[in-house]
Amino acid sequence: MSDMRFTREHEWIRVDGDIGTVGITDHAQEQLGDITFVELPEVGKSLAKGGEAAAVDSVKAASEVYAPVSGEVVEVNGALDENAALVNEDAEGKGWFFKMRIADEGELDDLMDRSAYETFVKEQA
Amino acid sequence: MTSPTDERPAGAREGDAASCPAAPETFSGNRGLDIEEPLLFTLGSSQKTGVDLPEPRGLAPRLDGVARRGPIGLKGLSEPETLRHYVRLSRRNYAIDSGIFPLGSCTMKHNPRLNERVARLPGFADVHPLQPQQTVQGVLALMDMLSHWLLTMTGLEAVALSPKAGAHGELCGMIAIKAAHEASGEAERRRVVLVPESAHGTNPATAALLGYRVRAVPADSDGTVRAEAVAEVLGEDVAALMLTNPNTCGLFERDVVEIARLVHEAGAYFYCDGANLNAILAKARPGDLGVDAMHINLHKTFSTPHGGGGPGSGPVVFSKALAPFAPLPRVVRDGETFHLVEHDGRADGGGDTRQRPFGRLTAFHGQMGMFVRAMAYMLSHGSDGLRQASEDAVLNANYLRASLRDVMSQPFGDRICMHEVLFDDAFLKGTGVTTLDFAKALIDEGFHPMTIYFPLVVHGALLIEPTESESRASLDQFIASLRALAEAAKAGDRDRFLAAPRLAPRRRLDETRAARKPVLRWMAPEPARAAE
Amino acid sequence: MRYLPLEPEDRRAMLARIGVADIDALFADIPEAVRLAEPLDLPPGAGELEVTRTMERLAARNTPAGSVPFFIGCGAYRHHVPATVDHLIQRSEFLTAYTPYQPEIAQGTLQYLFEFQTQVALMTGMEVANASMYDGSTATAEAVLMAQRVTKRAKAVLSGSLHPHYRAVVETLAHFGESTVVALPPAPETMGGGEAIAAHIDAETACVVVQMPGFFGDVFDLSPIAAAAHAHGALLVAVVTEAVSLGALTPPGAMGADIVVAEGQSLGNGLNFGGPYVGLFATRQKFVRQMPGRLVGETVDADGRPGYVLTLASREQHIRRERATSNICTNSGLAALAFTIHATLLGEAGLARLATLNHESAILLAEALSTVPGVEVLNETFFNEFTLRVPGRAAALIDALAEKGVLGGVPVSRLLPDRPDLADLVIVAASEINTDADRARYRDTLGQILAETTS
Incomplete structure (x- = not known):
């Protein structure tokens, strides 16, 4: 999965053409524990890199999810409304949050690849 | 204990069997005095009532077109059924009257019944907030007396009695600060409130409600805030510092006087969260520490009952600088007559029209029922008793600390604490037992757990506040159980903890399920709804 | 002092275990310059009899x-409150319990709050209700804040029908919370729904706040106001100061209200010179995560038995801190209990x-x-x-x-x-x-x- 990029705030983005799919990492869902609710952005909302994009609640915590790059939201994962547990079950697959049209592909270069992210997580621990 | 399911954690049954033979499952689902009580909606009916009201006269209504047409859906019970329903429910609660309630930062002290009795005197309980003032002179005199006591104890200048709870008091104090900055023309540039990381969540939430940005103040390695750390983050953009003292780690902020000086020098105000006043009452006065505004939780320090989560009462005391901005209403004494000042027009704004009450925080005049109780508590203690109470509260906390320090772990080393003692979960490291498990095991031992996971700055925090209401015998019992549990955890007796509680009316509840698919009310079963 | 169990001998032994010479050593962190050497200038303690006399003397100066x-x-x-209510709320297990943070040993409180939430939802004609607020006026201010979160708009339009104290509370919070309020003047001649409130609703309006029965006592249909608000994407906040009226009137929920707040004092609670009272707060299911205050939800325990817990806490200040829906940390538990017992007796x-x-x-x-x-x-x-x-x-x-x-x-x-x-x-x-x-x-x-x- 070489097309996946990661942020220091534990978001991932998978790029397909000019569309990026965004979610939180498996490590992040593990830290949060049982996820109870995901607040998704509105389709059409334009996001700035590093700006608040979504929010995720667990029983004991609430976290903001930030946009890995700038762009416009084109689709959200409606399945999470019904079943937030998808994020626990498959954070980097079925538990995706939203898709965005990437405004500036150059911003992807600032993000980590998987091995860099894994090293980053280890250093944090 | 038996169970119809086998989903509970492994070890629960074995643990029981080792000590005594399992009790047989009962046919009713009840277990001796522990009686299962259904929801009132499945007990009651729409026709049944527990009150006898006269027949209406049948007058022509004057409700225009908005008279109710459909049923409400309420269920009623007769009087004996009502009593039984709530008495049974009551027996599923732990309470301070039944044992130590050592919740850190909550000050669960004895609630004297004298206070309940006098609060129910018709002259207090049965007076309307908008009666003509000449018919409520005794109420106003009591509010004036309470104000006098609060100001004497805190060494401050003015008091607002109306805030309804601690967080409401915080809001009151912070609004007064913002009003003062508005009056001096500095509100536009002072947009930041300093809050230590260990602060209670209401502090940043209150600041945010008023449009302030929160800037964290780091704590020192000893758990307190150093004056240098405050100096570092102070600036011309700072409106106020919100500091809890004693702080949420149970420690007195030793630099507080210097911190207050720095805050004032920077043109900001010092808001003190008075949640922990019980430690220093009659030992030090917040006014002498440089505080500009502080709320006082009457339901903590002055023993008005917590009532399962309110009602509280959170009067706010103000320094001279903030006094003109205190909200309405205010009680003003004029010889033997008391006036309730409800409107700005008659308030003494002095020559400077900007120096005026900031407005109103609530309908009417505050939690009068709590004022009466708190006043009875204060009169009972008096100057000497209040001091003794603070000393005993601090003594009890340190006695717990000294009796537990060898088996539990303290995040900031073994140092004298104020009215509450903070442990972390280092002593549980490698045991497979978490702070939560440890707390739940205390339930099986017959105790209410301490505050856990607060303050957030300490890993796996366990915050214990015994208050002055506990006897030495009670503390010794609690200590013995805590020691035994700590030793059991270290000895590898994990099952005792992971399956706890086993002896409470309910075992651990599934909070994830509750939050994922919230069920917040009873709904009539489908056929019944169709029939309505 | 009758409330303090420690005897001098206990104190001596305890100080010895702590390893300090005297009680002052435990207060050594307080800078000496500000430590009180003298007792406070207040009278000494008093017995039950003396305190009772003082309080009775003050109480006698009022006209009940x-x-x-x-x-x-x-x-x-x-209103007449049945004797059963006051007896039950004085049960030790209700009166002297804390907020139900340990649900295994607080099912009594949690279950009555769940029943309370159900009764409030039914009476207001709404889908969900919270576990209570401080009182009706603060609930109204919280409703305005919630409407601003839901609509992401800043302006609130207050009807002249709103109790002047309630209006003042909303105005205080709006001014210092930096939002906008348009308050229509109280006008007895517009009683019965004759107020031209629709003209003040626009695309910036988060909510319209209307009291019914109104401040002057009139009852009227909220539906036209609801329609006008909804046409602009604004919410209708209905305020009820007399909860007994809900027994006779079409519930605000059935007239299009999006949030209903009420003063619940009328049921179960005395006048108490203005407090403590109990705020009711109800709304639609879809707004539940924007709701302020405590919520109790149904779940099961580890043995599969039904039980109740505080839920959706991630909205609240102790988790979300400066991002919380409200700074509120408590409800009005015991006053809510009085309300729900009275409502149960009435049916x-x-x-x-x-x-x-x-x-x-x-x-x-x-x-x-x-x-x-x-x-x-x-x-x-x-x-x-x-x-x-x-x-x-x-x-x-x-x-x-x-x-x-x-x-x-x-x-x-x-x-x-x-x-x-x-x-x-x-x-x-x-x-x-x-x-x-x-x-x-x-x-x-x-x-x-x-x-x-x-x-």
């Missing part, structure tokens, strides 16, 4: 509502009858007072409260009535002193507590005072 013909409302109402049939009796009491009072020369009842419609126009200053008249042992209502000038045009109005409330004799006494005393002042 129950001792005179009593007709005051305006946001707080005197559907009892609440409906109680509401009817209140309405009839007001009809009889309006008829009686209309017979007094110079006195005019302004309301076409009302539930248990209405507005009188009297000759001269209403405040002086109410004081004169009080001198003669009748608590006859609230002069509008008490709440709106900056409105001299309303200085001849009195808001009068009636309830099931009033007897024929009370009404006759009010009518006769009023007539007598007016005859004296005009002659």
Whole structure:
């Protein structure tokens, strides 16, 4: 999965053409524990890199999810409304949050690849 | 204990069997005095009532077109059924009257019944907030007396009695600060409130409600805030510092006087969260520490009952600088007559029209029922008793600390604490037992757990506040159980903890399920709804 | 001191275990310069008897509502509360419990709050309700904040029907919270839904706040206002200050309200000179995560048995800190318990009858007072409260009535002193507590005072 990029705030983005799919990492869902609710952005909302994009609640915590790059939201994962547990079950697959049209592909270069992210997580621990 | 399911954690049954033979499952689902009580909606009916009201006269209504047409859906019970329903429910609660309630930062002290009795005197309980003032002179005199006591104890200048709870008091104090900055023309540039990381969540939430940005103040390695750390983050953009003292780690902020000086020098105000006043009452006065505004939780320090989560009462005391901005209403004494000042027009704004009450925080005049109780508590203690109470509260906390320090772990080393003692979960490291498990095991031992996971700055925090209401015998019992549990955890007796509680009316509840698919009310079963 | 269990011998032994010489050593962190050396300048402690005497002396200087013909409302109402209510709320296990943070040993509190939430949702005609707020006025301010979060708009339009204290609370929070309020003036001539509020709703409006029954006592259909609000994407916040009215009136939820807040004091709770009371807060399911305050939800325990927990805490300050939906940390637990017990005793049939009796009491009072020369009842419609126009200053008249042992209502000038045009109005409330004799006494005393002042 070489097309996946990661942020220091534990978001991932998978790029397909000019569309990026965004979610939180498996490590992040593990830290949060049982996820109870995901607040998704509105389709059409334009996001700035590093700006608040979504929010995720667990029983004991609430976290903001930030946009890995700038762009416009084109689709959200409606399945999470019904079943937030998808994020626990498959954070980097079925538990995706939203898709965005990437405004500036150059911003992807600032993000980590998987091995860099894994090293980053280890250093944090 | 038996169970119809086998989903509970492994070890629960074995643990029981080792000590005594399992009790047989009962046919009713009840277990001796522990009686299962259904929801009132499945007990009651729409026709049944527990009150006898006269027949209406049948007058022509004057409700225009908005008279109710459909049923409400309420269920009623007769009087004996009502009593039984709530008495049974009551027996599923732990309470301070039944044992130590050592919740850190909550000050669960004895609630004297004298206070309940006098609060129910018709002259207090049965007076309307908008009666003509000449018919409520005794109420106003009591509010004036309470104000006098609060100001004497805190060494401050003015008091607002109306805030309804601690967080409401915080809001009151912070609004007064913002009003003062508005009056001096500095509100536009002072947009930041300093809050230590260990602060209670209401502090940043209150600041945010008023449009302030929160800037964290780091704590020192000893758990307190150093004056240098405050100096570092102070600036011309700072409106106020919100500091809890004693702080949420149970420690007195030793630099507080210097911190207050720095805050004032920077043109900001010092808001003190008075949640922990019980430690220093009659030992030090917040006014002498440089505080500009502080709320006082009457339901903590002055023993008005917590009532399962309110009602509280959170009067706010103000320094001279903030006094003109205190909200309405205010009680003003004029010889033997008391006036309730409800409107700005008659308030003494002095020559400077900007120096005026900031407005109103609530309908009417505050939690009068709590004022009466708190006043009875204060009169009972008096100057000497209040001091003794603070000393005993601090003594009890340190006695717990000294009796537990060898088996539990303290995040900031073994140092004298104020009215509450903070442990972390280092002593549980490698045991497979978490702070939560440890707390739940205390339930099986017959105790209410301490505050856990607060303050957030300490890993796996366990915050214990015994208050002055506990006897030495009670503390010794609690200590013995805590020691035994700590030793059991270290000895590898994990099952005792992971399956706890086993002896409470309910075992651990599934909070994830509750939050994922919230069920917040009873709904009539489908056929019944169709029939309505 | 009777509340302190430690004996001098205990204190000595405990200090020894701690390893300090005296109690002062435990306070060494307090800088010496600010440590109090002298006792506070307050009287010494007193026994039960002495404290009782002091309190009884203060209580005796007030006129209890129950001792005179009593007709005051305006946001707080005197009703008969069954004896069972006060007995039950004084059960140790309710009175002296904390917020139910350990649900395994707090099912009593959690279950009654779940039942309370259900009753409030039913009475207001809404889908969900929270576990209570401080009171009706603060619940109203919280409703405005919630509407601003839901709509992401900053402006609130307040009807003139809103209790002036409630309006002041909203205005305080709006001013210092940096949002906008448009408050329409209270106007008795617009009673019955005649206020031109729709004209003030625009694309910036988060919510319209309307009280029903209104401040002047009138009842009216909220539906047209709801429609006007919804047409602009704004919410309707309905405010109810007299919860008993919900037994007789179409619930706000059925008239299009998006948030219903109410003062619940009327059920189970005494007048207490204004507090503690209990705020009711109800809304639609889809807004539940924007709701302020505590919520109790149903779940199961590890053995699969039903139980209750505090839920959706991630909205709250202790988790979300500066991003919380509200800074509120508590509810009004015991006052909510009183409310729910009274509602259980009444049931559907009892609440409906109680509401009817209140309405009839007001009809009889309006008829009686209309017979007094110079006195005019302004309301076409009302539930248990209405507005009188009297000759001269209403405040002086109410004081004169009080001198003669009748608590006859609230002069509008008490709440709106900056409105001299309303200085001849009195808001009068009636309830099931009033007897024929009370009404006759009010009518006769009023007539007598007016005859004296005009002659």
